[in-house]
Amino acid sequence: MKRLHELTHLQRQFAEEHQDTVFRFLSHKGLPVEDYYDIVIFGYLHAVQEYDENPALSRFRFSTIAWTKMGDCLGKHYAYENKPKRKAPTVSIHTYTSGGLTLDDILPDRRKDLQAQAADRLFAMEVLSCLTETERQMVHLKADGLTCREIAEVFSTTVHSINGQFRRMRMRLTEMDL
Structure with a gap:
């Protein structure tokens, strides 16, 4: 056409x-x-x-x-x-469905997820507080999806030294028993 x-x-x-x-x-x-x-x-x-x-x-x-x-x-x-x-059915948060259920009854407990997210956030903040500024930057770059090679380029060093730095961070955090 x-x-x-x-x-x-x-x-x-x-x-x-x-x-x-x-x-x-x-x-x-x-x-x-x-x-x-x-x-x-x-x-x-x-x-x-x-x-x-x-x-x-x-x-x-x-x-x-x-x-x-x-x-x-x-x-x-x-x-x-x-x-x-x-054609998707819509459900109001405040009204009951034809089966007599509210949205909170149908969906998994969202408050538990919020509590878990808050706990994870507190744990991450506690872990980051134990790191140096450079280590924090490395962790943030890794969390943003950069590879060790790209992180090494940012810090003008080798991939081997970046891997060693991450290994030492893991060992130090494991010893702290967080």
Whole structure:
């Protein structure tokens, strides 16, 4: 399907003369004009352009081409609306579901996760307080995803010395029994 482009004067005039085709289509399908006009009109305009620009289509009635294009647009709209991500059930935090459950009953205990995160954060801060400024920078770079080679480049040293530094940090922290 070619992209829709600006209508020529003749195409615009033709579209205005045959606009009742859109209303007949919506009426035949039992669709409200206010909701579906903006959806099917693009198929209609595409049909106007194709009918004018493709001489092979002149053997068909315009309404046939237009109904096909509008039906295609409607089908794409329904496919778009019926995607699973648009049909996902929503649950309010404060109301009960049909099964009588709240969101806190359905989801795992989020407070435990928050407590674990807070404990991990305190532990990390305690560990970092035992390190020198250079060691802290190395740990932050490693946490940011840098390799030992990249860290060695930052500190203008060798990979071997960086690995040794990390090994000594681990041994020192293990001895501290944190």
